[in-house]
Amino acid sequence: MQKLRLRPIVDSSALTVLAVETIESQQSGTRNGCRLFASMRPTAVVVCNRAGAYALDMEAKPVDLDLLRKECSELDAEIQRFLGV
Numbered sequence: 496m497q498k499l500r501l502r503p504i505v506d507s508s509a510l511t512v513l514a515v516e517t518i519e520s521q522q523s524g525t526r527n528g529c530r531l532f533a534s535m536r537p538t539a540v541v542v543c544n545r546a547g548a549y550a551l552d553m554e555a556k557p558v559d560l561d562l563l564r565k566e567c568s569e570l571d572a573e574i575q576r577f578l579g580v
Contacts (some may be wrong), residue, residue, distance in 0.1 A: 499567040511577045515539040528575060543577040
């Protein structure tokens with residue numbers, strides 16, 4: 496299973512910076528119990544200011560913000576909260 500989650504880095508009235516992390520997990524059952532493997536890796540940084548919002552990947556290349564918003568409903572809500580939409 497793969498999921499995106501947000502981690503606020505900076506949150507002020509003028510600027511919000513959010514880290515987008517990819518969380519992956521796998522589980523399997525055995526006769527004696529179960530196994531769980533989980534990993535977390537940075538995926539993007541989203542910057543919201545009064546001019547709007549934009550996203551960069553870990554190599555500082557632009558990321559399609561609309562795609563990120565579709566994959567992570569938390570992100571859409573956070574951007575709307577900041578921009579007052």
